[in-house]
Amino acid sequence: MTGKKLEGGWRRNIYYASHKMRDSSIYFDRVANDYEDMSKRGIMGWLKRKERACILDFLKKVGSGRVILDAGCGNGYYSHLLSKRGWKVIGVDKSINMVKEAKKRGIDVVRGDIYNIAFKIKFDGLLCIGVSEFCEDFEIALSNLMSHVRRGGWMILLLPRFNFWVIIYFLYHISHGILIRISKVSQLEKIIVSKGFEIICVKKPTPISQVMLLRRTDDNA
Ligand SMILES: C[S@@+](CC[C@H](N)C(=O)[O-])C[C@H]1O[C@@H](n2cnc3c(N)ncnc32)[C@H](O)[C@@H]1O
Numbered sequence: 052m053t054g055k056k057l058e059g060g061w062r063r064n065i066y067y068a069s070h071k072m073r074d075s076s077i078y079f080d081r082v083a084n085d086y087e088d089m090s091k092r093g094i095m096g097w098l099k100r101k102e103r104a105c106i107l108d109f110l111k112k113v114g115s116g117r118v119i120l121d122a123g124c125g126n127g128y129y130s131h132l133l134s135k136r137g138w139k140v141i142g143v144d145k146s147i148n149m150v151k152e153a154k155k156r157g158i159d160v161v162r163g164d165i166y167n168i169a170f171k172i173k174f175d176g177l178l179c180i181g182v183s184e185f186c187e188d189f190e191i192a193l194s195n196l197m198s199h200v201r202r203g204g205w206m207i208l209l210l211p212r213f214n215f216w217v218i219i220y221f222l223y224h225i226s227h228g229i230l231i232r233i234s235k236v237s238q239l240e241k242i243i244v245s246k247g248f249e250i251i252c253v254k255k256p257t258p259i260s261q262v263m264l265l266r267r268t269d270d271n272a
Pocket of ligand 1: 128149
């Protein structure tokens, strides 16, 4: 940081956020230990329960499969949920401390960035829950993720909605020094179609989130 001297706390966070998006891993590394408790409490707990119900409902539609990639798995919350239901899950996350937390849960997880992960296998399904807003250009990451799904496979994406409530979500992250990005659904739709996927269902379980179920219908990607 150069130039004007800034005091700590929110001023420094706003400075960071307005000048350069701080790598969200700094934040997720810091909160990894408490993340489970944080996501059970208050509004965050309410949001997580609603989103989880929607994701579980979508999973009933995809039928049985074998190997799932949980992209941006965090502490392995969804990986664990799916493992308990008999899926083989591989998690990937950029935050080293989140990876440690997921390992404690017994998840097969690797540290990596969804922009450039390169697994040799194709997955039956892929989850990307609450990650897009932390990516500077989620379209690029999405294209890479899609190339990891087999023909006939599926993908579940949880993204923020663009409405009034997003301002509160945005300010919440600014207060932690993170500038979130909201992807334009129309832009994502173009990529989804160009990569041979179709949108099967979209639900809005909470005022700030939407969940998309996609299926890969052809192999021209
Ligand atoms: C809000 S948490 C969601 C975690 C988990 N999907 C869940 O729903 O409980 C977002 C996670 O995405 C991870 N993340 C952000 N950008 C990433 C990237 N480019 N590659 C891999 N992981 C990323 C963060 O480290 C963090 O663990």
